[in-house]
Amino acid sequence: MKDLALKNDETAAPRARFELDDRGFDEVPKKYRKFYRRWDGPDDTLAPNEVLCPVCKIVIRSHRELLPGDRVYCMACMSRLTVVRGKAGRLEAVLELG
């Protein structure tokens, strides 16, 4: 399903939406588990709705495709993060300072 209200500013296309499933991440309250999964190391390919927490190395997942400027939360380490495009062109998350 596409959400027309939320556009991808980089391509002007609607953002892709994702159903999240429980991947067995047991470090947060049950109802929030689907928003996280373990990272399998550098060979682990992240989906467009996923970004790695730089603090605790857990994969953060969202219902929608992530883009630079989005805010995400890592509940495992309680971090507030902003999505940015890293030097290698990949999406990364950095600590919010405000």
Place this chain on the structure above:
Amino acid sequence: MEEHGPNLHDLDPETFCDYVHSFQFWFDAVQGYLEDRSYGHRSDTPTKELDEKSRDNLITVLCNYCVGETMALEGAGGLIRVAPNRATKIFLSTQAVDEGRHLEILERRLTELGVPRVGEEIERRASPKLFEFHRHLLAYVDAGDWNKAIFAQNVILESMEFASFYTHSVHTLETDPKTHELLVGIIKDERRHIGFGQNELARRIAADASLARELAQVRKDLDPLVFHAFDEVMEKTGAPRDRRTDTGRAYLQAVERLGIE
């Protein structure tokens, strides 16, 4: 969005921060990985016999971990009084509970390994550098120096512990399932502690750049102590040298993120 359920990432920052610093959040989170554990491991986790050298090395490593957990317990408890707000006080109370649990299960593991007088063994085996680090940390806590104490405890100490426990847990997966299980449980708690330290200081440093310089001096004083102690521990775990390098790198990434040189 309703079709997919509420999106956690749409919460406003204040709501998120209040929730994750609460005792209720802590309770709901730890239930996921501690509910079926007794002293950090499942009742049916097999005990594997260790040869004498491995057992002796493990005892030394656990003694060092006990010192780390004791200082974090005393530090977290002592800082509640000087914490800047209610949410932070509550979070520190959950951290103190975590650290108390870690100390208890590590001491219990030492008893299982046949150590008769755990307290004396810790005094005898743990690195003097860790005891020195402990004195520095308590001095910051006693002085009510929130920034220095949180940096020493939740950034330096917790980052090194997190990385060491992770490396050690990988190494014990096949050889010592009981120690592996209790380390994995501790690591899950440590994520909250390192995250708290980095988030707390990142915002303070962003508001006052001079704080980074102040904390750089703390780092200069404490880095040699903590690196020396954890290098000794890694040596005893038998972890390959490249894994030890990873341990150091994880800590360096944390301080780099904060801009503390």
